[in-house]
Amino acid sequence: xxxxxxxxxxxxxxxxxxxxxxxxxxxxxxxxxxxxxxxxxxxxxxxxxxxxxxxxxxxxxxxxxxxxxxxxxxxxxxxxxxxxxxxxxxxxxxxxxxxxxxxxxxxxxxxxxxxxxxxxxxxxxxxxxxxxxxxxxxxxxxxxxxxxxxxxxxxxxxxxxxxxxxxxxxxxxxxxxxxxxxxxxxxxxxxxxxxxxxxxxxxxxxxxxxxxxxxxxxxxxxxxxxxxxxxxxxxxxxxxxxxxxxxxxxxxxxxxxxxxxxxxxxxxxxxxxxxxxxxxxxxxxxxxxxxxxxxxxxxxxxxxxxxxxxxxxxxxxxxxxx
Ligand code: BDR
Ligand code: CA
Numbered sequence: 001x002x003x004x005x006x007x008x009x010x011x012x013x014x015x016x017x018x019x020x021x022x023x024x025x026x027x028x029x030x031x032x033x034x035x036x037x038x039x040x041x042x043x044x045x046x047x048x049x050x051x052x053x054x055x056x057x058x059x060x061x062x063x064x065x066x067x068x069x070x071x072x073x074x075x076x077x078x079x080x081x082x083x084x085x086x087x088x089x090x091x092x093x094x095x096x097x098x099x100x101x102x103x104x105x106x107x108x109x110x111x112x113x114x115x116x117x118x119x120x121x122x123x124x125x126x127x128x129x130x131x132x133x134x135x136x137x138x139x140x141x142x143x144x145x146x147x148x149x150x151x152x153x154x155x156x157x158x159x160x161x162x163x164x165x166x167x168x169x170x171x172x173x174x175x176x177x178x179x180x181x182x183x184x185x186x187x188x189x190x191x192x193x194x195x196x197x198x199x200x201x202x203x204x205x206x207x208x209x210x211x212x213x214x215x216x217x218x219x220x221x222x223x224x225x226x227x228x229x230x231x232x233x234x235x236x237x238x239x240x241x242x243x244x245x246x247x248x249x250x251x252x253x254x255x256x257x258x259x260x261x262x263x264x265x266x267x268x269x270x271x272x273x274x275x276x277x278x279x280x281x282x283x284x285x286x287x288x289x290x291x292x293x294x295x296x297x298x299x300x301x302x303x304x305x306x307x308x309x310x311x312x313x314x315x316x317x318x319x320x321x322x
Pocket of ligand 2: 008242
């Protein structure tokens, strides 16, 4: 059983990721915390509540976190892919939430869930890393309670929001640097290089639509998102970035990783928010500098892509039969 907290900014792909975790019989979803990102915090929080409501999981506490990055303002949100409501203009396909977010706040909720946990907990951040940076800074004694962070973010080759940066890391590079470079909690980073390779096509979307009530609702969120990604992919389909990370969080080892020294570009040049992975050959590395374990992260490089696409669907279908 994976004990899991999701930190998220829903987001169409976040919605799919949350549904998979909420319906997973092998996952104890302890909480969902929200952060600004694709759209402002009030909308990401409401979307998280709606998604859990649709999945019949109003037992999972939701708490709102950071409304802005740690230091510098986010230059723009991601309404191109996710629409003004965060769910491609279709938030009202999902039920109205029957409850509010809890008063503790995201970091307070994560801290109390970790305090109470008898076994280590996986946290899967699938939005900007602001809440996680604050958690690690404010509650260092709870770090041993974190089994690992399974993070969707970054790009090794090129980006999506700028030529070099991926949206989640770019939205708060200082927080990403704190989490991925300065801290020593085990991390798996699932970059967009891999999530793009796991993109799903319209046949997959049709299977999703006929998989049951949750699949049908998730499919209804996607027409504009698919239009956006069809331009990026060059074929009709969409990239479910966050859901790829959630599958790894639920089933460790789904993704093939490589341990790489990372840094995050926090300057204000054209590479702000880029992930700098040290992929030099060993003989080229000055071992006083880069062979050090600090700043090493397990970066997801590969997976059985056909299997992963099937697992994403099964995660939504299986529970519908229950
Ligand atoms: C990431 O940014 C958001 O648009 C998605 O939800 C995902 O978390 C991809 O770059
Ligand atoms: Ca996201």
